[in-house]
Amino acid sequence: MAGLLFALWLTGCSKSPAPPTEPIPAAREAAAPAAAVATAEPSDLDTPVNELLAAVCEHEIPTYSCDECRYEVGVAKAGEEMFDPALGGTLATMRAGSRPLGGGKDATAEVRLNEEKAVYVSPLAPGVVRAIRVDLGARVRAGQVLFEVESSEYRQAKADLLRADAAMTLAEATVARERELFEKRVCPRKDVIEAEAALGQASAERTAVVGRLLAFGLGRQEIDALRAEGSPSQSGLMPVRAPFAGTVLERSLSLGAQAQPGDKLLLLADTTKVWVMTTVYEREVAAVLQAQQRGVVSATVTVSAYPELTFKGLVEQVGGTLAEATRTALVRVVVDNPDNLLRAGMFARVQLLTPVGAGGLALPEEAVLEDEGRSFVFVRAQGPFFVRRPVTVGRTLDGWVEVGGIAAGAEVVTRGAFLLKSDVLRSKMGAGCAD
Numbered sequence: 001m002a003g004l005l006f007a008l009w010l011t012g013c014s015k016s017p018a019p020p021t022e023p024i025p026a027a028r029e030a031a032a033p034a035a036a037v038a039t040a041e042p043s044d045l046d047t048p049v050n051e052l053l054a055a056v057c058e059h060e061i062p063t064y065s066c067d068e069c070r071y072e073v074g075v076a077k078a079g080e081e082m083f084d085p086a087l088g089g090t091l092a093t094m095r096a097g098s099r100p101l102g103g104g105k106d107a108t109a110e111v112r113l114n115e116e117k118a119v120y121v122s123p124l125a126p127g128v129v130r131a132i133r134v135d136l137g138a139r140v141r142a143g144q145v146l147f148e149v150e151s152s153e154y155r156q157a158k159a160d161l162l163r164a165d166a167a168m169t170l171a172e173a174t175v176a177r178e179r180e181l182f183e184k185r186v187c188p189r190k191d192v193i194e195a196e197a198a199l200g201q202a203s204a205e206r207t208a209v210v211g212r213l214l215a216f217g218l219g220r221q222e223i224d225a226l227r228a229e230g231s232p233s234q235s236g237l238m239p240v241r242a243p244f245a246g247t248v249l250e251r252s253l254s255l256g257a258q259a260q261p262g263d264k265l266l267l268l269a270d271t272t273k274v275w276v277m278t279t280v281y282e283r284e285v286a287a288v289l290q291a292q293q294r295g296v297v298s299a300t301v302t303v304s305a306y307p308e309l310t311f312k313g314l315v316e317q318v319g320g321t322l323a324e325a326t327r328t329a330l331v332r333v334v335v336d337n338p339d340n341l342l343r344a345g346m347f348a349r350v351q352l353l354t355p356v357g358a359g360g361l362a363l364p365e366e367a368v369l370e371d372e373g374r375s376f377v378f379v380r381a382q383g384p385f386f387v388r389r390p391v392t393v394g395r396t397l398d399g400w401v402e403v404g405g406i407a408a409g410a411e412v413v414t415r416g417a418f419l420l421k422s423d424v425l426r427s428k429m430g431a432g433c434a435d
């Protein structure tokens with residue numbers, strides 16, 4: 001550790017001349033104590049992660065967790081906020097073990113709504129718009145009232161419900177009375193049978209009315225509430241509710257306007273996930289399908305609106321047919337969009353990443369850093385702590401470089417890795433100069 005410290009002191013400290021390429025001769029000229037320890041202490045790059053994490057600093061806490069000392073074990077700290085674009089974070093990680101499809105070239109794509117969670121909302125019976133309860137852009141919860149229409153069909157159904165309930169009550173009482181009279185031998189059995197038939201009919205009619213109300217979008221509880229109201233209110237104000245939680249993206253409602261079932265009055269969409277539709281060439285379709293059988297095919301998505309951000313997605317579907325003119329298949333990438341940065345209609349660029357087995361790891365070039373003439377990456381050790389790990393570097397292609405020395409599945413810092421490097425180095429230099 002002190003050796004590293006010393007070498008960096010030489011390379012980074014302003015008191016030092018040009019950085020030495022060979023640390024050993026430089027060490028002889030330098031202050032003796034640091035040089036003496038230098039030969040004894042291996043670099044953090046050569047120390048197993050569990051040993052680095054077990055080290056305890058002069059403050060008697062684990063070195064990696066000490067804000068003053070963690071650089072000694074090559075550890076950098078980066079909380080989740082540094083990975084969250086909404087909070088100004090500029091870092092990103094990826095799991096080692098994916099390789100870009102198609103030689104790393106981006107494909108063009110378009111952001112679309114998640115069509116499984118996007119719907120034009122309209123009333124289930126014709127009526128006049130009487131109240132609008134949500135603004136454009138509003139986030140609504142499932143079941144929230146979006147607007148209300150005055151509907152004569154709805155008013156009729158409400159009245160029919162109360163009438164059907166009354167008829168039911170009467171028919172039940174009649175059956176009870178006829179049974180009693182029959183037992184007292186006052187009335188014939190025929191009267192009981194007739195009363196029971198009338199009860200059956202009343203029950204069927206009530207079921208039909210409840211069915212109509214359910215078809216207007218009411219829940220069982222609301223139907224019970226209508227009953228509790230008792231006297232039929234003359235209001236035919238029918239609430240139109242959100243079928244799921246989402247955001248109001250379009251609204252073409254005006255008070256007093258006629259509204260019909262099927263009208264595109266209000267577009268509600270759940271934008272927490274969006275679809276990014278891209279294409280792959282015929283020759284790549286098989287590769288994507290095979291990769292899907294091995295594991296998840298991930299994707300990185302960029303849009304020109306946020307050139308500094310990379311969004312991560314998963315390939316959900318590969319089109320079953322090829323477009324004749326272009327010989328391409330449509331691919332749907334699902335991207336988490338919790339901050340609603342991605343908007344339907346945006347043009348995007350997509351890079352598909354297919355999982356590969358051990359030995360074939362590739363990382364974006366920006367993930368691989370150099371220090372002391374050695375290549376390394378920052379790998380998540382635990383929580384917000386990232387540790388430098390040495391890698392061997394192979395060929396480079398289209399911004400991706402083949403690496404060895406880390407396990408498939410390791411979480412590696414890609415974008416912004418240089419920030420963690422300079423953080424570690426700055427601390428080391430600071431410590432070196434202060435001595």
Ligand SMILES: [Zn+2]
Binds near residue numbers: 068
């Ligand atoms: Zn400490």
